Amino acid sequence: MQSLIFFIIALSLLVVIHEFGHYWVARKCGVKVLRFSVGFGQKLWSKQLKNGTEFVIAALPLGGYVKMLDEREAPVAEAELDQAFNRQPLRNRVAIVSAGPIANLLFAVFAYWVIMVIGVPGLKPIIDDVTADSPAAMAQLMPGEEIIAVNGKATPTVNSLFQQWLKFAQSGETVTLTTRSTDIETTKQLTLPKLGLDDAGSLFSKIGIKTVQPDMPPILGEIVADSPAERAGLQTGDELISANGKQLSSWQAWVALIQSSADEEMSIEILRDGQVQQLDITPAADENNVGRIGAAVNTEGYEIPAELRSELRYGPLAAIPQAFSQTWQFSVTTLSGLWGMLVGTVSSDNLGGPIAIAQFAGDSAQQGFIAFISFLAMISISLGILNLLPVPVLDGGHLLMYFFEWVRGKPLPESVQIQGQKIGLFLILLLMVFAFTNDIARLIG
Template sequence: MHSLIFFLIALAILIVIHEYGHFWVARRCGVKVLRFSVGFGKPIWQKVGKDGTEYVLAPIPMGGYVKMLDEREMPVSEEQAQFAFNRQSLAKRVAIVSAGPIANLLFAILAYWLLLVVGVSGIKPVIDDVRPASIAAEAGLHAGDEILQIDGNDTPTWNSVYKALIQKAEYGEKIDITVSSASIKQQHSLILPQVGLEQVGNILEQIGIEPLRPAIKPILGEVMPGSPAEKAGLKAGDMLLSAQQETIPSWNQWVELIQASAGKKLDIEVFQDGERIALTLIPEIGEDGKGRIGAAVDASQTAIPQELQAELRYGPIEAIKYAVIQTWDFSSSTLKSLWGMITGKVSTDNLGGPISIAQIAGSSAEQGVMSFISFLAMISITLGILNLLPIPMLDGGHLAMFAFEAVRGKPLSDTVQVQIQKVGFLVLIMVMFIAFFNDLSRVFG
């Protein structure tokens, strides 16, 4: 229920932003807007504004729409014809249709700007160990090095390091890493291994770097529905105490044990609801062959030593540049992933639907307002990019038809446009089916 509430909040925010983009530009292009709807279906709330637009809240929260005066959909008097969408110039129609996705991207820039101005706390990216003969070792990195920059971009926290590496790892690209080694700045180059989306979370392990982290208390912050952790009876807030009658004080040690115990029965003890109880936990076998239980740690319960505390923050003006860069980088990564799915280089198993999004929404909200804003920024970018794809029924599909109109000199016939819309509808249904199927597979195994 918690995840569902924040999923609906996130969806409502992003739908309003997207549709308001269409609405705002349409009004300024002289088009009459008949209805502004958040959600689909029979209205549960509606009001006609002074501008004559009907504002609607509908029960199916899977999108929204802006209905404009259009002679192709309804009879329009000659006096009102000048305000119809279909009577506008090609440039105005392109502006109106593209305004929704652009609004999503602008919102992401604003969200990232806010995060960068307020500051994002984290842990200094100091290397604890470098695996011998690894990519990092061959590049010249050593234990004790602090990563300062990747490809010229500052990386004051491990989170910023992860983001910089993930942007390059999917296709295996060369990067330049600037480190502080014994207070001396050094630059090293290395080629990242090409890894799939399901492996990017282990990118540091892939290149042979072990981060220096404080001993994190093994207190659970999230338990995924249908996961081995939930089946064992674990809940958010539980503190893991021991396994096989041996006390395990840190989360890192628990991770090592679970990864090494795929498919094996672990007799554990946890502190739950004020008492010490015994449970049986069986980690499932992950795609990398290692054990996993579908639970995350609540790092906020562990105090970070002063010498490892760091913060990613910029001034209001400088933050604009990095907010744009961050939005561009995530947009590029999204497009690469989509292209990878189309070409078969990236598995469609990585496609997530509403269940996955709801789980991430709830998890990010639990971690605080800034985490939830970051989540909104990423989903807003994804929504904007997806809507720009040249698929009929999406904004990108309309833009593709406008491009054809510009080349041909006149629009496609209404009959052809209807048939194209039907094809687009089938494509969207197929994508939604895959996303739902992946969600259900993750939940029920």
């Protein structure tokens, strides 16, 4: 239920922002907006604004819409013809249609600006281990070194380092690292392995490093439904003691064991309500043959040691270009992912539908304000990018029609536009069905 609530909040907010972009530019262009509706269906509340727009809150809170004066939809009085959308010059129509996706992208910039001004806590990127004969070993990276910058850009946290490496790994570039060890700074050249978006999760292992992680007690937090952990009988609050007779005292030690034990049955001991119990569990292999059991560590009451804590933060002015850069980077990644799915280089299993988005919304909200607003920024970018695709029905499809109108000097025949709308609607429905199927497949495991 919580995930559903946050999904409705997220979707409604982002679609209203999108529609407000259309509304604001339409009003600036002199187009009369008949209705601005938050939600669909039965009216719950409405108010007539001074500019003639009816503002509505409707019963189904899944987005909204803007209805403009348009002769193609209903007769227009002679005195209001100059306010009709269809009577506007091409540049005005392009601006009005473009405004929705642009509003989503600008909201993402604002969201990232807020995040960077508040600051994102994280772990310092201190190297714990280097794999032999790996790119990291070739770059002479050493355990104990902290990677403080990539190509001169500060990387105060593990996540900021990951983001920088991911950006350059997509083309397999060589980057300049600034490292620090015992207050001595050194520069090193690292040639990143060329990775696709599907390989992002294994970026650090492909480079050949592990970063220092705090020793957390092996107490279970969230258990994923129908996971190996749930099927084995593990519960939230269980403390893991030993596996196959060997005692493991930290969460990290358990993670390493489970990841290396895909499809291997283990006999484990746990402490529950003061009683030691024995269970059997078999970690499931993921697409990289890494073992997973579907359980998270309980972080409640745990505090990361001060020597490992860091924060990515910028001043209000310095955060502006960083916010634009983050928005641009995620937009490029989104487009690369879509193109990869189209040509088959990225798995279409990555496509998520409403169930996946609802789960992400709920999870991010539980993690706090920063995680939730970051989720909003990413979904807002995705919404903006998707709406710019040249598919009839979407904003990008209308812009494509306007391009042909500009080339021809007159609009495309109405019959062509209608057929385009039908094709576009079919493609959107097909995409929705495919995404929903992926959601169901994830749920049933």
